[in-house]
Amino acid sequence: MVFLDFERPIEELFQQLQDLIALNEKSDVDMSEQITALENQIKATRKELYSNLSGWQKVQLSRHPERPYTLYYIETMCKKFVELHGDRCYGDDKAIVGGFGSLDGQTVMFIGHQKGVNTKMRQYRNFGMANPEGYRKALRLMKLAERFNKPVVCLIDTPGAFPGLEAEERGQAEAIARNLFEMAQLNVPIICVVIGEGASGGALGIGVGDRIFMMENTWYSVISPESCSSILWRSWDYKEQAAEALKLTPQHMLDFKLIDGIIKEPVGGAHSNAEEMAKILKRHIKKELTELSIIDCEQRIEQRIEKFGRMGEYETIAIAEQKTEKEPLS
């Protein structure tokens, strides 16, 4: 078990519990009562801790090394899943996966960022940072789903699009831009769920849809708190402040009406009970797909464009000179 720094109180209780269990096995005295009491104490402490997490703590949880990733969810939710590879242009990106899965009999195109589960795999998956071919693979799969009238579910979990030399050569910006444009007018329903990190354009590149959700212990922002700290504070040391300033938690995002809902996680985070988390996610996706499927296709696209059109906060001022003709400068 991996404990985060703010989980220290739980970690200590957990140690005591382990000791107690070991002692119980050796000794003749029955300590089951104490063990139960300690277990309850752990539960209560965890609930208390998790009920009031800061922005930075949510960021930490979203990156928890034991947190379930896209392929885990797909394989747990679907009886059948056929993974599909390649963008048909350049290569197969390992940081974005996708394919058709069967969700209780309904075929769904699943697409998501994929992080590695161990040191070797983390390298292989490029830490969930996609290259242009990842976004182009995603688009190819969406178009495939559209042709066969299957809904699309995107699972978002990335620290950002990969900032590499080859990524620029192959048009990282174009690939993301194209996805935004095409996802806005895709004929089939699209549901997007932030299951971990939602960093910047790399997340949004598979993040335009009819419904956008965030799991409880995730974040969504224009920039990671670390990069924000380094640019605006000119130091890497202000990540906690940056996380607060960016207002990147699911609750903030819901209050701002930038997302449609928050998906509850088991107490202790998705990693504490991955199977339960997959169940909750599945229930959620099925419910939303049912609702979206009854909307007329044209109307659904209009609503999708309007939904993003409403995003933005500004003021209007009275300007006397507005709409008046002006002489050119030279």
Next chain:
Amino acid sequence: MGWFKRLKEGINTRRKKVIPDGVWYMCPDCRTAITSKEHAQNYYVCLTEDCLYHTRIGSAEYFDIIFDGRRTYLFDNLVSKDFLNFKDLKTYEDRLVAAKEKTNLNDAITVARGKVNRLDLVVAAMDFKFIGGSMGSVVGEKIALSIDYCLEHKVPFLLISKSGGARMMESAFSLMQMAKTASRLTRLAKAKIPYFSMMTDPTTGGVTASYAMLGDINFAEPKALIGFAGPRVIKETIKKDLPAGFQTSEFLLDHGFLDFIVHRKDLKQKIGDLLHLFRPAKEKESGEETEKVEVPVKVEANKEEKVIKKEKT
């Protein structure tokens, strides 16, 4: 710096700038000094033949270069507000006040409608001087409104990008402007109204990864920095020096992401040509006339160019 004074990059005031004699401009690229007057007359482009450094200019200068004469400003009444109470070393509110004071602009984009060689065009041009040309809610909304305007009036749209990317101080709101603008552009495409995207120095981050790369025609000024990630970030990631010319307009053209590169002195003519070529078929006969009309060039092109033109005809 001695006897010459370097002009600040990009002049954004809407009033005519009078440049006194004896003020000099030094090209930051080739270090050649010319008078500021000459520089302005040459569209703020370095006169050295193999340099052609395009100094960053603002929306007002682009409108001067592009439009035939009068122009109408649109959506000037939108202003940013610090709705997140964002504070780093400064508050966003203070940054906004300072930017407005410095630039005499309301935000990082200005929209105007006018004519180019007698054909209608809406131009939205970004100003780098306003918080690095960063894209926040106002930039996104003005682009969305411009698209609606073009749809309603059936006028082509030119967007001149010049931006460091999304405006961090608006957090996820600025991120969502990418989706907002890109999704709105689908309506323009559906209505078959041309959208031209011009990228200037610099165009990076979320701006490149949304509307800038989505033109029916994508083009750029010479030697502009265009990319998704900034060069410093890439260098830190790959821990190697970047090759010469990486992420320049020429690099992007070479890799297939631009239709062409245009010198600022040819910009108006090029846009005029595009507008002409993109006209719907039914307008062709009546529009044929405009082709013959010689449009006087506002600022004198250099002599050599004239000679070349004569030789061609």
